[in-house]
Amino acid sequence: MKILIVGSGGREYAIALALKRDENVKNLYFAPGNGATDELGVNIDIKDFEKLAEFAKKESIDLTIVGPETPLVEGIADVFKKHNLTIFGVSKDAAKLEGSKAFMKDFLFRHNIPTAKYIQTSSVKKANDFIDTLIAPIVVKADGLCAGKGVIIAKSKDEAKDAAKSMLNGESFGNAGKNVVIEEFLDGFELSIFAICDGENYKILPAAQDHKRLLDNDEGPNTGGMGAYAPTPLANDDIYTQVEEFVVKPTLKGMKEEGASYTGVLFIGAMIVDKKVYVLEYNVRFGDPECEVLMPLLKTSASELFYKAATGRLNELDLKFKDEFAVGVVVASKDYPYKNSEPKIIDIDDKKSECSHVAYAGVCKKEGSMYANGGRVLVCVGTGKSIKAARDNAYDLTKKIFFEGAKFRNDIAYQALK
Numbered sequence: 001m002k003i004l005i006v007g008s009g010g011r012e013y014a015i016a017l018a019l020k021r022d023e024n025v026k027n028l029y030f031a032p033g034n035g036a037t038d039e040l041g042v043n044i045d046i047k048d049f050e051k052l053a054e055f056a057k058k059e060s061i062d063l064t065i066v067g068p069e070t071p072l073v074e075g076i077a078d079v080f081k082k083h084n085l086t087i088f089g090v091s092k093d094a095a096k097l098e099g100s101k102a103f104m105k106d107f108l109f110r111h112n113i114p115t116a117k118y119i120q121t122s123s124v125k126k127a128n129d130f131i132d133t134l135i136a137p138i139v140v141k142a143d144g145l146c147a148g149k150g151v152i153i154a155k156s157k158d159e160a161k162d163a164a165k166s167m168l169n170g171e172s173f174g175n176a177g178k179n180v181v182i183e184e185f186l187d188g189f190e191l192s193i194f195a196i197c198d199g200e201n202y203k204i205l206p207a208a209q210d211h212k213r214l215l216d217n218d219e220g221p222n223t224g225g226m227g228a229y230a231p232t233p234l235a236n237d238d239i240y241t242q243v244e245e246f247v248v249k250p251t252l253k254g255m256k257e258e259g260a261s262y263t264g265v266l267f268i269g270a271m272i273v274d275k276k277v278y279v280l281e282y283n284v285r286f287g288d289p290e291c292e293v294l295m296p297l298l299k300t301s302a303s304e305l306f307y308k309a310a311t312g313r314l315n316e317l318d319l320k321f322k323d324e325f326a327v328g329v330v331v332a333s334k335d336y337p338y339k340n341s342e343p344k345i346i347d348i349d350d351k352k353s354e355c356s357h358v359a360y361a362g363v364c365k366k367e368g369s370m371y372a373n374g375g376r377v378l379v380c381v382g383t384g385k386s387i388k389a390a391r392d393n394a395y396d397l398t399k400k401i402f403f404e405g406a407k408f409r410n411d412i413a414y415q416a417l418k
């Protein structure tokens with residue numbers, strides 16, 4: 001098979017590593033890829049979807065897999081399907097589940113899927129009136145895509161009103177904040193649960209936990225995610241059953257009824273409160289760094305999983321996972337998440353090991369050397385028969401990575417090990 005992967009992060013690198021384990025995957029292409037994906041395949045610099053579809057046709061690409069949300073929200077899957085190309089990723093209509101938090105919340109409400117009590121509005125008065133009915137903390141979210149920054153957890157009603165006002169007048173997030181979702185604060189623990197969907201059928205992956213805050217003990221600002229592990233023992237059979245019955249099944253049915261049949265990754269940001277599952281948010285793609293810990297656990301061939309999902313045949317697949325755990329520690333650059341850092345040369349003593357590897361993300365190549373040029377530079381992934389063994393393997397690998405200003409959290413997977 002020839003496979004094209006759209007994206008440039010650690011998530012896409014991890015998908016590529018899983019595909020590389022398949023004997024039937026012959027060639028990999030990345031659009032645009034990063035300074036390490038060129039060692040796994042060929043980086044292509046084509047941004048326009050029509051031109052990329054032409055490239056896929058010319059090269060007889062069998063399957064395209066889309067990593068990030070932006071091209072999905074912009075309709076890449078629709079363009080590829082128009083050209084009769086096989087693509088794994090949701091349509092533009094289905095991507096609204098991530099592209100608009102107001103659409104997502106209204107969808108959950110219409111289909112009776114458990115979520116925090118909310119309103120969505122573009123009126124400051126309506127926002128304030130609803131805030132007055134809630135007890136602090138209060139959650140205020142910009143409707144549109146804000147690269148993970150559009151959520152404010154306000155400690156008081158006044159703070160919530162200020163946040164809503166500055167979103168609605170366009171100050172904080174421009175057009176993305178012209179509509180807001182105000183919702184009650186749910187106090188529980190979070191899980192990242194992924195369902196691979198083919199429009200009708202689905203396969204649930206082992207539940208993961210992300211670590212959104214920059215610093216140990218969940219302190220500091222929110223980030224894209226500083227580490228993840230899977231499977232988490234915090235997800236028991238009852239939680240998986242609730243996710244299937246009350247979340248995934250009604251979502252696939254509802255999306256089909258609404259004319260936006262769901263083929264792609266459904267990322268359920270779940271909050272568990274008193275053993276009950278609530279949907280905090282949907283994303284229409286894999287989480288990053290969750291993907292980096294899930295892909296190494298796949299026993300089933302990754303190309304078969306994504307190809308069958310893209311072609312509506314997931315019912316034929318018996319999806320299997322290794323009886324192991326994976327822990328991923330994100331190594332970030334000095335000024336992440338505040339501002340871009342100067343590119344720094346990376347020195348890695350990355351000898352191949354059975355139980356650890358690097359998933360490269362914000363890296364580029366200059367004159368044959370690899371440089372850290374992004375916020376989240378790479379992920380050290382460890383696997384093992386226990387979470388502790390996997391974590392030890394991941395942290396052993398961090399000791400072999402050197403670049404100026406490199407930083408990482410020291411407590412990834414603490415929830416499972418306390």
Ligand code: AMP
Nearest residue numbers: 116139151183184185186187269280281
């Ligand atoms: P979101 O982008 O909607 O997932 O929000 C980002 C983060 O804000 C989530 O991962 C949670 O940690 C937090 N959050 C969002 N909504 C709520 C809520 N209703 N209650 C508590 N925490 C929330």
Ligand code: GLY
Nearest residue numbers: 224225287288289
């Ligand atoms: N790690 C969370 C996300 O990808 O949105």
